[in-house]
Amino acid sequence: MKELRLNAYAKINLTLDVLGDRPDGYHDIETVLHTVELHDSIILREDGEGITIRCASPDVPDDTQNIVYRAAQLLKETFHIPRGVEVELTKCIPISSGLGGGSSDAAVTLLGLAQMWKLRLSDRQLIELAGKIGSDVPFFLLGGAALAMGRGERIRLLRPLPTTWVVLARPPIPVSTEWAYKTLDHAAVRRRPDTAAVVRALDAEDPATIGRLLCNVFEDVVVAHHPVIGEVRDRMLAHRPLGVSLSGTGPVLFALAANEAAARELGTALSSWRPELEVFVTRTFAEER
Numbered sequence: 001m002k003e004l005r006l007n008a009y010a011k012i013n014l015t016l017d018v019l020g021d022r023p024d025g026y027h028d029i030e031t032v033l034h035t036v037e038l039h040d041s042i043i044l045r046e047d048g049e050g051i052t053i054r055c056a057s058p059d060v061p062d063d064t065q066n067i068v069y070r071a072a073q074l075l076k077e078t079f080h081i082p083r084g085v086e087v088e089l090t091k092c093i094p095i096s097s098g099l100g101g102g103s104s105d106a107a108v109t110l111l112g113l114a115q116m117w118k119l120r121l122s123d124r125q126l127i128e129l130a131g132k133i134g135s136d137v138p139f140f141l142l143g144g145a146a147l148a149m150g151r152g153e154r155i156r157l158l159r160p161l162p163t164t165w166v167v168l169a170r171p172p173i174p175v176s177t178e179w180a181y182k183t184l185d186h187a188a189v190r191r192r193p194d195t196a197a198v199v200r201a202l203d204a205e206d207p208a209t210i211g212r213l214l215c216n217v218f219e220d221v222v223v224a225h226h227p228v229i230g231e232v233r234d235r236m237l238a239h240r241p242l243g244v245s246l247s248g249t250g251p252v253l254f255a256l257a258a259n260e261a262a263a264r265e266l267g268t269a270l271s272s273w274r275p276e277l278e279v280f281v282t283r284t285f286a287e288e289r
Contacts, residue, residue, distance in 0.1 A: 004044045004112045008104040009035040009143060009285055010093045011136075012166065012247045012254045015193035016216040018184060026135065026151040027181055032158070032198050033136075035143040036166050037285040040093050040105055042068075044112045047086040051076070055089040071106040071133050075113050078129070085113060094170050094278055098248030100140065106133050107140030127155070144286035145202055147195070158199060160286035164207045165263035167255045168247075169236065169270050170278040171228050180218050180249035183225070189217050211242025211256045219246040229253065235273060239266045 011033050019028040051072045053062040093101030114121050130137040135152035145158040193215035201209040223230035233253050236244045241255035257263035267281040
């Protein structure tokens with residue numbers, strides 16, 4: 001039986017701006033993304049003719065509602081693959097958190113099955129397929145650092161950060177992405193990202209400047225509706241990290257730390273302050289290209 005073991009890495013948004021609505025119902029965005037070491041684990045096994053999803057988490061569906069299932073189904077149908085696959089998924093990235101776990105799982109599944117089924121797809125073909133599954137799936141085919149534009153499917157690779165420690169904090173509340181986009185008032189946004197400056201700081205490998213430039217247009221909207229997220233943000237800022245921001249539409253906040261010791265100190269302090277927080281101490285990550 002063929003078997004592949006793969007990691008699917010989480011992401012943070014160093015910037016996130018919404019430029020306007022699109023006629024296709026999506027939104028034009030501009031965001032600088034970076035992968036971090038926190039990851040889900042995926043095992044792909046050839047199995048029969050269908051698609052089977054196995055995951056210990058009760059919140060993960062095992063049918064077409066699962067983006068991993070849809071990724072496998074798209075490849076099977078597009079290339080008329082008669083063979084089936086069992087996907088064993090171990091979740092470490094919190095679900096519906098703004099860290100892109102589902103999209104990362106789908107991207108890795110695409111890559112793994114293309115290898116397992118010897119499809120010899122070009123990067124362009126893979127990106128086109130990924131874009132059909134989800135707006136941010138194309139980024140996870142590449143990882144590292146990138147500027148994503150359009151609805152997220154247009155990717156420009158950037159120089160990744162040197163290893164930078166990151167603290168993630170997830171309050172136990174849901175934030176609907178659909179709600180966040182509907183609620184965002186473009187005219188009321190008080191601060192927008194300086195994306196060009198963040199790209200320059202990445203090129204200069206300057207985490208301190210990036211920390212000062214972190215910006216997400218959803219942060220004020222989400223904090224106004226969920227004050228606890230603002231409380232967590234303020235507690236993180238009190239420890240004087242390089243910077244703090246919301247990832248995606250939340251609820252996860254992340255802090256860039258000056259070093260590992262500072263990151264672990266902040267992680268411990270957050271867990272002690274509010275034990276109900278999910279706290280992860282991780283670091284930026286980019287695979288060799």
